[in-house]
Amino acid sequence: MDVKVSRRSFLKGTALTGALTGLFTFTPGAREKLMGDGAADALEYRRVDKPTYETVGEVGRFDNRNNAHSRGYWDESQSYYLFGSQGMTALHDTVKNIAAGTPEPGFDHRDLSLFMSSALLFKVGSFATSHIWEPELPPGLTEPYQTTPEEAAQTVKMAAKHFGASVVGTCKLNRNWLFSHRYHNENWKTDAKDLFTKVFGLEKGLLGPVMTPEERKTLQLPHVDDELPQEMNNVIVCGIEMDYEAYRRTLSCIEVAETYRAYSFDKFLIMHLALFINYMGYRAWPFGSYGPGLAIPMAVDAGLGEMGRNGLLINPELGPRLRICGVITDMPMQADKPIDMGVTKFCETCAICADNCPSESIPKDNNRTAEAVYNTTNYGVKKWPIDASKCKAYWDDNNISACGNCVHYCPYNKPNTAMHRMAAHMAPVLGSALVKMDETLGYSEPKDVASWWAQNPNKFHPRSTRK
Amino acid sequence: MDVKVSRRSFLKGTALTGALTGLFTFTPGAREKLMGDGAADALEYRRVDKPTYETVGEVGRFDNRNNAHSRGYWDESQSYYLFGSQGMTALHDTVKNIAAGTPEPGFDHRDLSLFMSSALLFKVGSFATSHIWEPELPPGLTEPYQTTPEEAAQTVKMAAKHFGASVVGTCKLNRNWLFSHRYHNENWKTDAKDLFTKVFGLEKGLLGPVMTPEERKTLQLPHVDDELPQEMNNVIVCGIEMDYEAYRRTLSCIEVAETYRAYSFDKFLIMHLALFINYMGYRAWPFGSYGPGLAIPMAVDAGLGEMGRNGLLINPELGPRLRICGVITDMPMQADKPIDMGVTKFCETCAICADNCPSESIPKDNNRTAEAVYNTTNYGVKKWPIDASKCKAYWDDNNISACGNCVHYCPYNKPNTAMHRMAAHMAPVLGSALVKMDETLGYSEPKDVASWWAQNPNKFHPRSTRK
Numbered sequence: 044m045d046v047k048v049s050r051r052s053f054l055k056g057t058a059l060t061g062a063l064t065g066l067f068t069f070t071p072g073a074r075e076k077l078m079g080d081g082a083a084d085a086l087e088y089r090r091v092d093k094p095t096y097e098t099v100g101e102v103g104r105f106d107n108r109n110n111a112h113s114r115g116y117w118d119e120s121q122s123y124y125l126f127g128s129q130g131m132t133a134l135h136d137t138v139k140n141i142a143a144g145t146p147e148p149g150f151d152h153r154d155l156s157l158f159m160s161s162a163l164l165f166k167v168g169s170f171a172t173s174h175i176w177e178p179e180l181p182p183g184l185t186e187p188y189q190t191t192p193e194e195a196a197q198t199v200k201m202a203a204k205h206f207g208a209s210v211v212g213t214c215k216l217n218r219n220w221l222f223s224h225r226y227h228n229e230n231w232k233t234d235a236k237d238l239f240t241k242v243f244g245l246e247k248g249l250l251g252p253v254m255t256p257e258e259r260k261t262l263q264l265p266h267v268d269d270e271l272p273q274e275m276n277n278v279i280v281c282g283i284e285m286d287y288e289a290y291r292r293t294l295s296c297i298e299v300a301e302t303y304r305a306y307s308f309d310k311f312l313i314m315h316l317a318l319f320i321n322y323m324g325y326r327a328w329p330f331g332s333y334g335p336g337l338a339i340p341m342a343v344d345a346g347l348g349e350m351g352r353n354g355l356l357i358n359p360e361l362g363p364r365l366r367i368c369g370v371i372t373d374m375p376m377q378a379d380k381p382i383d384m385g386v387t388k389f390c391e392t393c394a395i396c397a398d399n400c401p402s403e404s405i406p407k408d409n410n411r412t413a414e415a416v417y418n419t420t421n422y423g424v425k426k427w428p429i430d431a432s433k434c435k436a437y438w439d440d441n442n443i444s445a446c447g448n449c450v451h452y453c454p455y456n457k458p459n460t461a462m463h464r465m466a467a468h469m470a471p472v473l474g475s476a477l478v479k480m481d482e483t484l485g486y487s488e489p490k491d492v493a494s495w496w497a498q499n500p501n502k503f504h505p506r507s508t509r510k
Numbered sequence: 511m512d513v514k515v516s517r518r519s520f521l522k523g524t525a526l527t528g529a530l531t532g533l534f535t536f537t538p539g540a541r542e543k544l545m546g547d548g549a550a551d552a553l554e555y556r557r558v559d560k561p562t563y564e565t566v567g568e569v570g571r572f573d574n575r576n577n578a579h580s581r582g583y584w585d586e587s588q589s590y591y592l593f594g595s596q597g598m599t600a601l602h603d604t605v606k607n608i609a610a611g612t613p614e615p616g617f618d619h620r621d622l623s624l625f626m627s628s629a630l631l632f633k634v635g636s637f638a639t640s641h642i643w644e645p646e647l648p649p650g651l652t653e654p655y656q657t658t659p660e661e662a663a664q665t666v667k668m669a670a671k672h673f674g675a676s677v678v679g680t681c682k683l684n685r686n687w688l689f690s691h692r693y694h695n696e697n698w699k700t701d702a703k704d705l706f707t708k709v710f711g712l713e714k715g716l717l718g719p720v721m722t723p724e725e726r727k728t729l730q731l732p733h734v735d736d737e738l739p740q741e742m743n744n745v746i747v748c749g750i751e752m753d754y755e756a757y758r759r760t761l762s763c764i765e766v767a768e769t770y771r772a773y774s775f776d777k778f779l780i781m782h783l784a785l786f787i788n789y790m791g792y793r794a795w796p797f798g799s800y801g802p803g804l805a806i807p808m809a810v811d812a813g814l815g816e817m818g819r820n821g822l823l824i825n826p827e828l829g830p831r832l833r834i835c836g837v838i839t840d841m842p843m844q845a846d847k848p849i850d851m852g853v854t855k856f857c858e859t860c861a862i863c864a865d866n867c868p869s870e871s872i873p874k875d876n877n878r879t880a881e882a883v884y885n886t887t888n889y890g891v892k893k894w895p896i897d898a899s900k901c902k903a904y905w906d907d908n909n910i911s912a913c914g915n916c917v918h919y920c921p922y923n924k925p926n927t928a929m930h931r932m933a934a935h936m937a938p939v940l941g942s943a944l945v946k947m948d949e950t951l952g953y954s955e956p957k958d959v960a961s962w963w964a965q966n967p968n969k970f971h972p973r974s975t976r977k
Binding site for chain 1: 782963965970
């Protein structure tokens with residue numbers, strides 16, 4: 044499980060780097076004056092009428108059966124097919140090493156336990172994302188809540204923040220982003236059955252029989268167009284922050300634990316938010332890690348950021364260090380406008396995610412394309428094509444169930460402070476100079492897992508959002 | 511539902527108040543220097559060998575059937591018996607007013623919806639707190655995780671923070687705090703059944719028949735001593751922060767919504783933490799809003815604070831603005847020492863919670879007693895006796911399902927900043943001067959609900975913990 048990744052040797056530094064370093068490490072008082080909350084917040088990103096991605100020709104409706112995860116359930120050509128003999132070596136090795144008393148750092152019994160327990164509501168709650176929740180007015184009320192579109196958007200955003208969203212936006216639903224067919228939720232039954240039994244004391248078998256591999260191959264769910272009525276055309280998109288310190292521990296169970304904690308927490312958020320919308324008198328389809336469509340373009344439409352070279356949403360406050368979830372509804376509301384952060388321009392000067400991708404699934408060149416380069420890719424939107432199967436195979440072989448390198452190394456991944464928000468604004472102009480500065484200042488240096496566990500719990504406030 | 515509460519008229523001010531006000535509203539730079547994180551954190555509360563509460567004679571084992579909530583299910587003498595005709599007038603009025611198009615401020619359709627939806631995981635998850643979760647080692651492992659008691663405590667605390675605890679401590683279980691008999695969990699079936707159906711698509715009837723009032727009267731669960739093995743003698747106690755801004759909106763649905771959101775989130779935390787402990791190879795009894803014992807004295811034992819005049823835990827960082835939950839386990843671990851914050855001394859000089867208690871359930875005098883003054887009170891620990899039935903009747907008649915005045919008005923209830931942590935340290939010395947200063951600075955002034963909804967969601971970060 045040793046990881047040797049090539050990293051550009053930028054440590055020589057340049058005059059520019061030196062000057063900027065000086066600026067950024069100024070005395071605290073001066074820095075605050077110059078780059079305090081007020082200064083950074085005064086800089087608003089440009090709102091644009093149309094999202095910044097370019098479409099080329101027809102945009103495909105993605106069949107979620109082709110998602111790299113889904114392929115593990117039916118595509119025999121994948122090394123991780125059915126968690127098969129060739130796949131999941133990291134998990135097998137981890138358990139073997141722990142049992143032998145020779146665990147590797149970051150993969151010992153408590154590290155593994157933290158990851159496994161973090162997935163609880165992710166598994167149990169995935170069922171909640173597989174159907175529309177019908178309106179349920181508080182007893183005695185008959186009329187849905189009526190207000191202006193502006194106040195409706197404000198209301199659902201405040202409700203989302205109340206339930207724990209780190210960032211939130213709204214958009215009109217672009218049905219191009221809907222899957223043609225969903226797939227994954229049907230496959231969680233094995234794990235979820237045990238968890239239902241454990242957590243709620245419900246008898247086994249409750250969720251019906253688990254599908255055989257043969258049935259999975261031929262599974263056909265209804266077309267999402269038939270599942271989702273046209274009137275449900277508003278989306279509330281939320282981002283869930285993942286902890287900066289946990290993501291400094293790539294590759295290890297700690298980073299994976301934080302990934303799955305975020306997936307569990309997004310279930311908490313969307314279930315409560317959907318119920319709120321129901322009590323307001325409207326339909327709600329909560330979507331988390333799996334849903335009826337592609338989450339990233341919806342997040343871009345809702346003004347939460349732009350797509351980076353690494354194929355992830357880059358958010359102004361959290362960079363790529365967040366998970367996306369939300370609710371699709373027929374509650375009328377105003378849509379936010381997308382933003383222009385200049386992410387593509389910056390990513391063209393920076394390939395630090397690609398340089399640090401241990402499976403080489405991210406292109407290092409700038410040949411963006413709208414074609415379906417891999418059998419896991421959708422067509423129609425110009426982007427850096429990611430080899431998702433290769434990426435997933437790498438996780439399974441090396442890091443149990445996720446690899447956070449392209450999140451961790453991204454220069455947009457920083458603690459959410461005024462200074463860093465300011466730097467994000469300057470990124471497209473600074474380009475490669477920012478990348479050099481980043482390396483010089485040691486931001487991308489991973490930390491060891493022992494030091495994560497050794498933090499003072501009274502002073503440790505993960506995901507404390509803005510500062 | 512109008513609330514007129516008498517408040518001491520302290521606005522004349524004194525020379526001391528003036529001087530302290532000056533000190534606290536110093537220029538930002540100087541204030542930071544004087545009272546920055548470092549300064550406040552250098553002041554550690556005194557750790558003591560024995561908790562600061564005084565016991566008198568034998569300490570009672572509380573039968574949770576006598577809890578004011580439980581009494582609503584079987585005690586016909588309570589006005590809120592079975593949500594009966596005399597009780598719950600606030601909810602009835604709220605719905606009637608909304609339906610008539612004349613909602614009261616803080617009690618309109620969206621306010622009510624926010625409260626109702628916030629209770630989702632509280633209801634569904636309450637079942638998870640009604641039994642011991644058995645160890646479940648990761649597949650392939652046979653031995654529970656072994657380490658030093660110190661590292662075990664550190665490990666569970668970091669796991670608790672990872673899952674979202676605001677504050678955390680450990681203690682040995684004092685079986686005096688266990689109930690003789692639990693009661694409440696058995697009574698959630700009606701609501702939870704519908705929610706299970708809605709959320710997880712499970713068929714109705716799953717949870718078995720709901721008890722009749724007659725059955726509730728005679729319900730006898732096993733003695734908790736029989737349910738909880740002696741070896742399970744370690745407790746991890748966690749506090750869940752509630753949002754300061756929401757609690758400025760007493761009395762209203764917003765404050766109640768935040769209360770129930772915290773109850774829902776504590777289920778998220780304790781379920782994940784219990785599963786973590788299970789994967790480590792140990793038994794876990796997660797407890798949230800209901801559990802096998804009294805949460806406040808366990809929190810005091812774990813060094814999370816002391817009990818105030820209002821009958822609530824007063825925590826050094828959050829004051830009374832938190833909910834308590836945790837896990838009881840047989841995993842060996844070091845216990846924290848209790849702290850001495852001088853809360854009793856301060857509360858003797860301050861009765862702002864009692865002055866602002868609309869139901870007059872909190873004593874204004876200093877006659878603390880260890881006797882069971884009310885039929886909802888335990889005996890054996892000296893404290894200000896709270897009339898919990900009167901308190902609960904007031905909620906039901908005036909604020910739907912909670913009243914946060916004794917949290918909101920408490921001088922320990924402040925945003926968690928270095929300056930306020932410093933002030934909490936000084937509270938027992940300052941005494942009534944602090945109370946006067948508090949009122950002069952307008953901290954206890956409630957705010958209106960419209961201004962809660964109107965906050966900028968991009969800048970609103972509730973429960974952002976320490977600053």
